[in-house]
Amino acid sequence: MSRNRLESHTGATLDFTFNGKAYQGIVGDTLASALLANGVDVVGRSFKYARPRGIFGHGAEEPNAIIQLGAGAATIPNLKATQVELYQGLEASSVNGWPSVDFDVMGIIGAFGRLMPPGFYYKTFMYPKKLWMTYEHFIRKAAGLGATPVEADPDSYDKLNQHCDVLVVGAGPAGLVAAREAARTGARVIIADEQSEFGGSLLASKQTIDGRIATDWIASLVAELAAYKNVQLLPRSTVFGYYDHNFLTILERRTDHLALSAPSGTRQRIHRVRAAQVVLATGAFERPLVFAHNDIPGVMLASSVSTYVNRYGVAPGNKLVVFTTNDNAYQTALDWHQTGRQVVAVVDSRTNPSGEIVDAVKALGIEVLVGHGLIEARGKKRVKAALVAPINESGTQVVGAVRYLDSDLIACSGGWSPAIHLSSHTGAKPVWDPNIVGFRPGASKQQERSAGACRGTFDLAGCLAEGASAGAEAAKLSGRGDGGLQFPGFSVEEYSEQPQQALFLVPHTQSTSRAPSQFVDFQLDVSASGIELAVREGFESVEHVKRYTALGFGTDQGKLGNINGMAILANALDQSIAETGTTIFRPSYTPTTFGAIAGRDVNHLFDPERYTAMHRWHQQQGAEFEDVGQWKRPWYFPQSGESLQKAVNREGLAVRNSVGILDASTLGKIDIQGPDAAEFITRMYTNSYLKLAPGKCRYGVMLKEDGMIFDDGVCACLADNHYLMFTTTGGAAGVLAWLELWQQTEWPELQVYFTSVTDHWTTATVTGPNARKVIAKVCNDIELSNEAFGFMDWRDGTVAGVKARIFRISFTGELSYEVNVPAHYGRHIWEALIAAGEEFNITPYGTETMHVLRAEKGFIIVGQDTDGSMTPADMNMDWVVGKNKAFSFIGKRSLQRSDTVRENRKQLVGLKTLKGSDVLPEGAQVVFDAKQKIPMSMQGHVTSSYYSASLGHSIALAVVKGGHSRLGQVVYCPLADGRSIAAEIVSSVFYDPKGERQHV
C-alpha cells in the first residue's frame, strides 16, 4: 500500500511510471491522486525561476502538475496530472527540470529571480545590437513546457454536429437536476461534464441529499437521465467554447482513459452544438491565498485536500495546517481529522468566526487561530513549517509575533471564484459581488443562464434549487414544458455559513517587494511584487498588467491566479476591484487538441479531390497530375521515364503534326435559359451575344466591375433563349455565383435561369490536323466538312453510339473538336476516341502541353497571364470589347478611368530570347537596362514561358509597360544566378499568326 493511501480505500491496482520510476495506483485514480498516494512531492519546475512545484489542485485549475504523457509518436505534452486518468502502464514525466525535477540546474537561475522581474527582457539584451539573436537563442532554450511529438499523430478524431433544445454544462448537483427537469419535458437535452464521472464536487462530498449519501444520489439520478431517449450524457467532455448564436463546442475524450493512443476508433470527438438554450452549471474554483512561498510542494487548495481524502482515499501529508478566510475550509479539517492524521491548526484570518462548522472543529480539540494569517511557508521541496502571525482586521498588516507551526501540508482557501468562463466567452461582462467575494456571470448576451456555484450560490440546497428551475426555464424557452418543476424541493443537511473575509494578499512582516515571493500565478511565476511593480511602472489597465506580467497567460488561464492578481492590482491602484475589472476569458476553457479541432478533414480528406470520369484511365497511363483548384488534372503523360520536357515536346508535336486528345471535362459549364438570356449574357461579357444564332459559339471575356479580367470562355447558343457558357476550371463556382448575384439582386426583371452542368458533361478535345479523320471514324450522323461544320460551330450527333454534342472550338490553334457526352459515358467515349485515333498515333496530352500550345498561339490563361490588374486592352484584346453595345456591360465604365486609359500600362507581348535555347523562367522580371544598379526599374514580368518543340525555340508571354508599342525592342531578364537573358519583344502570336489552321 502506498504510503499516503488510506486503508479504507481499496481497488484493483494499476502500474505506472513517473520520471522513469515505477509506482502503483488504484482504478479510479488520476495521475495526481496516484502520485500523492505515493508521496511524490515535486512534480515539476516553474517556468521562469525553475522552482520545485507540487500538485496544488485536483482538476482543471491545476497550475503546477503539468506533465508529458508517454513517448514517441503518441506522446502528449502539457497534460494536467489532475486530469489524467490512470491506466495500466501509464508513463509520465515532468516537463521541466534538467537533469531532473529534483535537481534542476535552471533552479540556480531561480536564485537570481530578482534579476528577472516582469518585463526584464524589454529592458536588456539590447546591446550590442548584433548579439540579440544570440541572446534570443538562449532565451528560447528555456521556452516551452512539454515537447511536441515529432511524428505524425497515430490517432484519428471526428466530429458530430448536434442540435439540442437544452445543453447543460457541468454535471454537478446543479447541472444534474437541471438536466432532469429539462429532460422530462421531452426536450432534446445534452449534459456534458469534463470529469470522468458525473457528480461534480459532490463526488468528494460526504453530504446527504434526500436522505441519501451524495454518491448514491448521483448514481440514481444519472441512471434516471440515462433512461431518457431524448438525453445524451457526455462524461469526459469539456465544453471549451461558447460562440455566437448559441453555438458551443465540446471536446469528448473517448479513449484517453484507456491508453496513450486509441485502442480502436477515434481518440477524441468534437461535438459542434447548436443549442436553443444553455444552462451553465460549471461550479466554482477555490481561490488560493497569496502568502510568502505559497508555492512550495505541500501547499494545496483546501477543497483539493478534501477531494483527495474523500474521493481518492489519499492523504497527501501528515500534519495539516488549514489556512482560510471562510467557513468552508473547516470541512477540510474535519475530513483530515477522520483520516487519523494530525490537524495542527486552523488559521482563520477572520477575527471572530462563529459558524456551526467552526464549533464542530473546535469540538474535536483542533486549535483554531483566529485573526491570524499564514504569512509564509518554509521548506524546499516540501513544506516543513508554516509561519503564522496575528494580522489586523483588514488583513493588511502583521500585528503580532510570528509563530512556527510544524507541518508538511497547508490547505488554503481564500473563498471561491465562480467558473464564469463560458459566460464570458459570450461577451457577458462579469460583475463583482462583494458578498461572495468573487465575480458573478454578467447579464446574459445569449440564450443562457447560470445555476449553482458558477452563479455564486455556494450552498448545496441553493445549487439544487437553482439548477432545477434553470433546467425547467430553459426547456420552456426552447418550446418544451411549462416551466414548472417536477422536483421542487430537496432536503439537504449542511452547515449554515458565516460571511467570509476578502483577503487577497496575506501581509508579511516585510513589504511586498522585499518579502519572499508571494505567488499569484504559479505557472508563470507571477508574484504580488511583480504586479505592484507593473503598477509602479505605470501600467494601470488590467490588460496591460496581464500582458506585462503574464498573469493568466498559462495553460490554466489563470483559473486560480486571476482574481487574486486583479485584487492586488486594484489595491495597488487604490481603486475597487469592480473599477479595475477583469481580463477576458476566451476559448479554450481547458486546452483542446489540434487534431480534434481538425477532425477527419486531414490527410486524404483534407480537401475533396475532384476527378473527371476519365481519371482512372489517366492514372493507368501513368499520368502526373496537377492540382487545379480541387481538381486533379493530368499534367503530362510520361512514357517510360520521360522527363516533363520530353513528354511535353512529344505531346505538343503530336498535336501539331497529327492529333492529340485532352480531357477538358473540368471546365465550368453553365446552362442558361430564358427569354432574356442573350441580353443577360451580353451584360456580363465584354462582347455581344444578341445575334449569336443557334449552332454558333463565341469567345468572351468577363470583367469585374473594376474593369479587370475575371474569367473567360466560350458561350454557345443551343437554341433560342438557351445557351451554354464555359468558364475556366477554377472560376466555375465563382462565375455561377456572379451571374446569380446580378440576376437576383440587380436585374430580377430579366427572365433567365442558370444551372451548373459542369459535372454532367465529360469533354474530350480532339485536336490536330488529323482530328476530323478521327471523329469521322466514330461519328457518322454529322456532316463534318469545314463548310457544313465550321470553326466556332457546334452540332448534336452520335459519337461511338452515344448522343454527343461537339464544339468546333480550339485552344491549340489546330482543327479541334470538343466532344461532350454525359459523364456516365465519359470513359467509353474517351476509349473509343483513343481507339479511333490509334492509326494516327493519337496522343493524350496534359495541362502542360495545353499551356504550351495555347502560348504558341498567344491565347491567355486568366490567372496566369492576368493577375486581377489587367484589362482586355492590356491583353491586346480590344477586339473582344463590344464598342457599340447598348447596355453598359459590367466593367465597361472602369475602362475609362484615368488610370485604365493611361499609356504605358503593362501590356501583353511575346518575348523571344535572342538565344533560342534559353527558356526564360516564368516570373522573371523584365528590365530595359540590364546594367543598372539595384533597385532596378522593373518594366514587367514573364507570365508564361516554354520551350516550343514545334517552333524549335523558346517562347514567352510577358506583360511589359507600353509593350504594344515596343515590338522589336530588346529587354532583359536578370536572373537570380546573375545571368541576364536578353529577349526581343515580339507579337504574342508565335504560331500560325493568321490563324488558318483552326479553320481548315
Next chain:
Amino acid sequence: MSNSIVQESVLYYFHGAFNKSAVPGSLFSDQTDCGLVIKEAPFSAHLNLRGDAADSEFCLAVAKVLNLTLPLVAGTYSRNGNTSIYWLGPSEWLIVEIGGDAAVIEATMRKALQGHISIVDVSGGQTSINMRGSAAATLLKKSSVYDFEAWDSAEPTAGRVVQTTFAKASAVVSNRPDGSYDLVIRRSFADYVAQWLLDAGAEFGCRVEQG
C-alpha cells in the same frame, strides 16, 4: 472500335475498390448487422427544373406530366413510384426518376410547359445513394451541419429534403418512410464522399451494396 457501350456509374470505381483485398476488411464486412449500409441507385434520370411557383398553370402542368404534385413548401418532396420531385429553392426543383430516361422527360416537359422555364438534364453529373441502418442518423450528424433530427418531430409521413453541406462537399438529402436517407451527390465529388462515408461508418460496421 468497341461496339458495346459501357456506362460507368458515379461510384463505379468505388464499387470496384469494394473488394476485400484492397481495403481494410472491417469496412466491408458481409455481416448483416452493419450499422450502415450504402447503396447506389441504378442509372436514373436527374433533371433540374426551374419555373415560377406562383404560376398555377406551370405547377399543374408539371404535376400532370410527372403524375405527382410539385412541392411548393420549402424542404419537401413528393414521390410516386420511381419518380420524385424535390424542392431545392423557391423556383428550383430536382426531378429524379430511377431508371428513367432524361431525354424523354425533358422532351415531354418542354412540350407541356409554357413561359419562362428551364429544364436541364443533369443525369451525368450526379447520383443518388441510399444510406440505411442504425447508424445512418449518426452518419449524417458526422457529415452535415443540418439538423436532421428536427424532421422526426415533424409529421412522420412528410417527405423532407434539404440541400446542405456534406463534409466538404454538398448533398441533397431526403428521408424515406423506412427511416433511411437518400443522398444526391455530385459526380466529381463522389469518390471523396464515398471515402468519407466509409471512414465515418467504420466504427459502426459498414457495408456497400451495388445498385
Next chain:
Amino acid sequence: MKKYSAFSLLKNALSYHENWQKVWRSPTPKKEYDVIVVGGGGHGLATAYYLAKVHGITNIAVIEKGYLGGGNTARNTTIIRSNYLWDEAAQLYDLSLKLWEGLSQELNYNVMFSQRGVLNLGHNLQDMRDIERRVNANRLNGIDGEVVSPQRIKEIAPLINISRDSRYPILGASWQPRGGTARHDAVAWGYARGADALGVDLIQQTEVTGIRRKDGAVVGVETSNGFIGARKVACVTAGNSGVVAAMAGLRLPVESRPLQALVSEPVKPCLDTVVMSNAVHGYISQSDKGDLVIGAGVDSYNGYGQRGSFHVVEHTIQAICELFPAFSRVRMNRQWGGVVDTCPDACPIISKTSVQGLYFNCGWGTGGFKATPGSGYVFADTVANDRPHPLAAAFNLDRFNSGALIDEHGAAGVAH
C-alpha cells in the same frame, strides 16, 4: 527618461525594484494640441513618436479609447517581412524592415525583433509562378529573398511535411531571411515610452466621438471626456477607421472584418522560423515563450466583435495539421480575434482627405503590424508637411477613383 540596460536592471534589483520610473505619464489633456493622433495602437504611437522625434512637433496627444496597444497591435501574429510584390508596397515595407532592424536601440526598449526568416509556401504551379515573380521583384528592389526547394524548407523547418502525397504537396517557397517576428506589446510600449519622453501626451480610456470642423478644416475632436482642440487630426484607428471617418462625414473604401488567431500551450522549441501558406490557409510561428502562434484567414463578413467563427479556426488548424502532422497532439490554449480594416487592393491608405488638416492612415488589413515603424514614419512626415511622403504617395485615397490600385491580391503571400 532613464535609460534601460543590464546595469540599470542590476541596480534596481538591489533596491528591490522599488525605484523604477514610470514608463509614461498619465497626463490630463490640454485644451489644444498641434496634432491629435486618434488611436493608440502601434501605428498611432509610432506616428506620434516620429512627429516629435523627426519633425520636432511635440505638442501632440495620442487619444486612445481603451488601453495603449490594445487593438490589433495586441492581437496579431507578429509576422514581419517586406517581400511584397509591387514596388510601392515593397519600398514601404522595406523601409519598415530597416527601421525594425534598429528599433530596440532607437527606442531603448527591446522589442525582441527576431530575424528568424519567413517562408511563404507554394502548393501548386501557379503559386510557384507567383513566388518566382515576387522573389525576382524583391531581388531587383534590393530586398532579400530566394526561392527554395522542399528539401531546403525541410532543413529550415524540420517538422514540416514535404511528402508528395499530401493533398496539396509543398512545391517550394519564398524565403526571406531578414523577416521574422517581434514582441507586439513591446512595440507599442516602446513607442509610447519614447513618445512620452519627447513630450507627447498619451491619453487612454478616452474615446473620440466626433471630429469638429470649421470652414472645411478640422478644429479638434469631441471625446468621451470633452472637446479637445487640434490644428491637425491624424486618424490611425485600424478596424474603426470607417466609424471615425463617418464622424467627419467621409466614407472610406475599407470594410472591417474579424481576423482570428490562436496559441497552443507552450512547447519546447520546435519551429525556428515563420511558415505561411496562403493556399491551405494558415500561418504559424513559435513565440519565445514556446506557444505556437497561429493565424487564420479573415472571416467573410463585416464585424466589430473582436471574435469570429469557429469554422474558420477549424479550417486553419486543419491546414496546420497538414503542414505539421506532428502538431496534431498539441493543444489550443486560447483563441481570439481582431477587427481588421480591409481595402479592395489589400494595400493601406496613407492620405490627406477632403477635410483640411484631417489625415487617415488605415486599411492595413491583415498585415500592418510589420509596417508599424515605416507607417508611422511616412505618416508623420505626411502630417507634418501636409503633403504625402514620397513613399506614401501611391497610397492616397484618390487611387480608388483613378483606378491606380496596387493590387497585392495577385501576389501569393499577401496576407499578414
Next chain:
Amino acid sequence: MLLIHCPHCREHREEEEFSYGGEAHIVRPLEPEALSDEEWGDYLFFRTNSRGIHHEMWYHAVGCRRYFNATRNTVTYEILETYKTGTQPTITGASA
C-alpha cells in the same frame, strides 16, 4: 458562428451554408458613363462599413442558391431580420 434564417428555406441554417455578399441596397448606376471617376469610384469601393446596424447580402450557396438580405448588428452579430431581395428592411439604424 452565425445561425441565419433563410427567408426562402424558411429555416435557420448554419453559417457554413452561406456566403457573405457585402453591403446591401447599393444600386448600380443606370448610366455609368454619365458618372465622374469620383462618383464611379464611390459606387465601386466606398462603403458605409457601419458599426452596429448593417444591411447586407447573403447567398445561400449550399442551400436554395438565393441571395437575400439581413439586418445584422456588426458588434453583437445578432441578426435582427432577414428579408428577400427587392424588399426593404423593417429595422434600420434610425429605428434601432
